[in-house]
């Protein structure tokens with residue numbers, strides 16, 4: 001039986017409880033006392049080493065010959081010490097995609113992604129993000145109150161990505177439900193199965209009926225992805241494109257609505273959105289701890305033994321706030337690690353930033369007098385070792401009119417930027433009352449978008 005650890009003992013620091021979610025900075029400070037790397041628990045019984053130093057993080061991220069991204073090296077999973085139903089396994093297990101491969105295999109799979117992303121025009125992406133933002137703002141603008149997380153930041157990336165992937169509405173509902181289980185760790189195995197079968201369906205659909213969308217472009221890439229590789233590449237694109245994206249939007253809105261430095265500029269009419277994004281990427285990066293690597297052999301780093309096959313989790317959040325980093329100027333400085341670094345650095349930084357900037361600008365442009373309805377310190381964060389994610393972002397504002405959507409129920413139909421993309425279905429019509437929760441049923445963070453897609 002495990003002995004109860006003394007309070008604050010870095011050797012037993014957990015990254016999954018509500019205490020960590022409420023105040024990760026204190027945990028990172030405590031862990032730094034052990035040096036640039038420290039032992040942590042990601043979930044009950046799941047041991048890992050957290051890299052908290054900025055230089056140490058760069059060293060791990062840029063040394064693929066020493067540190068592998070392939071979870072098939074993970075000893076505790078291979079020998080059953082970590083059970084397959086542990087809530088962190090779906091986020092860490094091997095899948096044949098860019099995130100979990102090394103060397104030539106990684107270059108092939110990543111090349112297909114970067115070439116596909118390069119085919120998305122930024123004007124197309126901007127138009128799609130703007131229409132999605134308008135559709136959502138129209139829903140709550142006349143009401144005078146909203147939860148900007150559940151009704152905006154969470155749904156907007158789903159609309160954008162389902163559109164970009166040419167995903168029919170029925171598939172969209174199932175994808176959201178599948179991802180909800182994986183991110184929230186609720187019935188993760190079943191969720192994984194739903195996600196896989198839905199993606200398999202989508203791939204089958206596009207093989208039969210290719211269209212000018214990202215799914216088809218990925219499929220037609222010279223890297224010749226197999227169906228299995230297609231499914232797992234789509235899963236990483238959609239997973240990466242929704243959860244961190246929502247957190248960047250919500251965390252930036254939280255900062256803009258609560259920090260006087262930004263409030264002054266807001267009332268002056270120049271929205272310092274780019275500055276807010278930079279600051280959030282430094283202080284509350286959407287993916288706080290991830291970029292899991294496995295030493296290929298025993299390594300001693302700064303006096304600490306890192307054993308072969310033990311997971312090394314890079315704390316992008318702790319590295320960004322490493323006191324050893326010279327200077328405190330954050331705004332305009334993009335040396336943060338929020339997108340990671342090295343061969344696995346996020347390939348979608350430009351699109352991700354653009355979507356977040358459009359989401360924030362559109363909202364503040366249409367509803368400038370927006371206020372948090374609770375003091376910022378009382379906002380709750382979702383527990384979990386990997387993300388920095390608000391549970392809700394309640395606001396109020398003077399009711400504003402809906403601007404209406406384009407004709408035919410399809411936002412932007414007929415605009416030039418739509419010509420690259422044909423869709424089997426229009427965007428789903430917003431539901432009559434998306435905010436009423438089903439009585440007596442607890443809702444996960446992702447239940448609302450799933451309900452939204454179903455039109456509930």
Ligand code: HEM
Pocket residue numbers: 098099100110113236237238240241242244245246248285286287290291292316337338339340343344345346347348349351352353
């Ligand atoms: C604000 C939004 C985003 C943030 C903060 C973010 C951050 C990151 C980080 C930290 C990684 C490295 C993860 C690791 O090594 O384990 C990563 C990888 C990745 N991201 Fe993003 N990302 C965002 C949006 C997106 C979007 C919109 C897409 C796709 C459309 C995307 C696609 C990917 C892919 C495919 C990888 C794996 C790359 C590889 O392993 O070679 N990300 N992202």
